[in-house]
Amino acid sequence: MSHIVVIGAGQAGSSLVAKLRKDGFDGQITLIGEEPQIPYQRPPLSKAYLLGEMTVDRLYLRPESFYAENDIQLELSETAVAIDRKNKVVIAGGKQIAFDQLALTTGSVPRRLPGAIGGELEGVHVVRTLADIDAMAPAVTEGRHALIVGGGYIGLEAAAVCAKRGLHVTLVEMADRILQRVAAPETSNYFRALHRDHGVVIREGIGLARLTEANGHVAGAVLSDGTEIGVDLVVVGVGITPATELAEAAGLEIENGIRVDSHGRTSDPSIWAAGDCASFPYKGGRIRLESVPNAIDQAEIVAQNMMGAEKDYVATPWFWSDQYDVKLQIAGLNTGYDRVVTRAGEGRTMSFWYYLGDQLLAVDAMNDPRAYMVGKRLIDSGKTADPEVVGDPEADLKPLLKA
Numbered sequence: 001m002s003h004i005v006v007i008g009a010g011q012a013g014s015s016l017v018a019k020l021r022k023d024g025f026d027g028q029i030t031l032i033g034e035e036p037q038i039p040y041q042r043p044p045l046s047k048a049y050l051l052g053e054m055t056v057d058r059l060y061l062r063p064e065s066f067y068a069e070n071d072i073q074l075e076l077s078e079t080a081v082a083i084d085r086k087n088k089v090v091i092a093g094g095k096q097i098a099f100d101q102l103a104l105t106t107g108s109v110p111r112r113l114p115g116a117i118g119g120e121l122e123g124v125h126v127v128r129t130l131a132d133i134d135a136m137a138p139a140v141t142e143g144r145h146a147l148i149v150g151g152g153y154i155g156l157e158a159a160a161v162c163a164k165r166g167l168h169v170t171l172v173e174m175a176d177r178i179l180q181r182v183a184a185p186e187t188s189n190y191f192r193a194l195h196r197d198h199g200v201v202i203r204e205g206i207g208l209a210r211l212t213e214a215n216g217h218v219a220g221a222v223l224s225d226g227t228e229i230g231v232d233l234v235v236v237g238v239g240i241t242p243a244t245e246l247a248e249a250a251g252l253e254i255e256n257g258i259r260v261d262s263h264g265r266t267s268d269p270s271i272w273a274a275g276d277c278a279s280f281p282y283k284g285g286r287i288r289l290e291s292v293p294n295a296i297d298q299a300e301i302v303a304q305n306m307m308g309a310e311k312d313y314v315a316t317p318w319f320w321s322d323q324y325d326v327k328l329q330i331a332g333l334n335t336g337y338d339r340v341v342t343r344a345g346e347g348r349t350m351s352f353w354y355y356l357g358d359q360l361l362a363v364d365a366m367n368d369p370r371a372y373m374v375g376k377r378l379i380d381s382g383k384t385a386d387p388e389v390v391g392d393p394e395a396d397l398k399p400l401l402k403a
Helices: 011-022 045-049 064-069 130-139 153-164 185-197 245-249 292-306 369-380 387-391 398-402
Strands: 003-007 028-032 072-075 080-084 089-092 095-098 101-104 108-110 124-126 145-149 168-173 201-204 208-214 217-223 228-230 233-236 240-242 271-273 278-282 285-287 318-323 326-332 339-344 350-356 359-366
Touching: 003 011, 003 089, 011 028, 011 292, 045 130, 045 153, 064 072, 080 245, 101 292, 124 130, 130 233, 145 153, 145 228, 153 168, 153 185, 153 233, 153 318, 185 201, 185 318, 185 350, 185 359, 217 233, 271 292, 326 369, 339 387, 350 369, 350 387, 359 369, 369 398, 387 398
Parallel strands: 003 028, 003 101, 028 072, 101 271, 124 233, 145 168, 145 233, 168 201
Antiparallel strands: 080 089, 089 095, 108 240, 208 217, 217 228, 278 285, 318 326, 326 359, 339 350, 350 359
């Protein structure tokens, strides 16, 4: 009987094994995960879960009974330490697990502050796992001072939660502006104003020199301009890196992630990869997407291809972020844009449309689901949008879909 082993029990891993069973795979399936919990959603961890608006059981992607009912063997609290490609064996939890095909859905790991500047002190947190949030939650208490290191979406979401919980919040970003790597200045300006309206102190072009401590716990921070502030907790949101260590040790090709072809196959024909850890062909180049939609869609294509479908994975990038009462929805990738068209609505409703020449590349839509929906459909179909129509807040966007 054929045996498929999946390493990584996150969104991609859970989606992959579910799709295998849904599409009729009747061999053995083993899902290996480092955490003790069954696969769960990560996006609500630093928002609804940390705010106490969502219980643990609501985080689970599927009930525990699903895995038993579908004869999926769960190996939780187990770390895969090696892949023996020659003998087709995974070494995990002190035992050898033989496979016919292997899928790597190992995800990503958060970048941490160096220990030399205080990154290992108590009270310094990253945002990735349930354990991370459970460790942070008791410190997210009204009146305390939180330092957020990093002005990307993770850092901004953490700042929003802390501010909503009544903490004093200071956010530092080494780059000239928040969101500099991922968004236009217009989007940066929008979210800077949003956070300042909620009392967050944002310091751009300022880095963290070091953290100070008292009895092993973080007590303060010295910034790159010499400013010293007292802090009770630090949340580090300086990006993530693909979890490729296992694949690299096994001799698989690595290129900003585990290198896969359009079907999701690695440099070893028996091994596949999907999700945050995988880099794949896209529009003549190669990208890696850190998003829930990509994890699900790519994992499901890989599951089909493990069964012989030979389908190309065609990514349709989209992302989201929730901060205060604003829902940001992003369609497409803005890489290479040369202009941005602003569509203003009422209150905080707004969207920014990225163009390269006459071609629409991406849309950032804040509290504007219609703009997001129209933009996404246009981008997915390879169409563009008349900038004059987009920039006119009185113009109806829907006719653009028929153009």
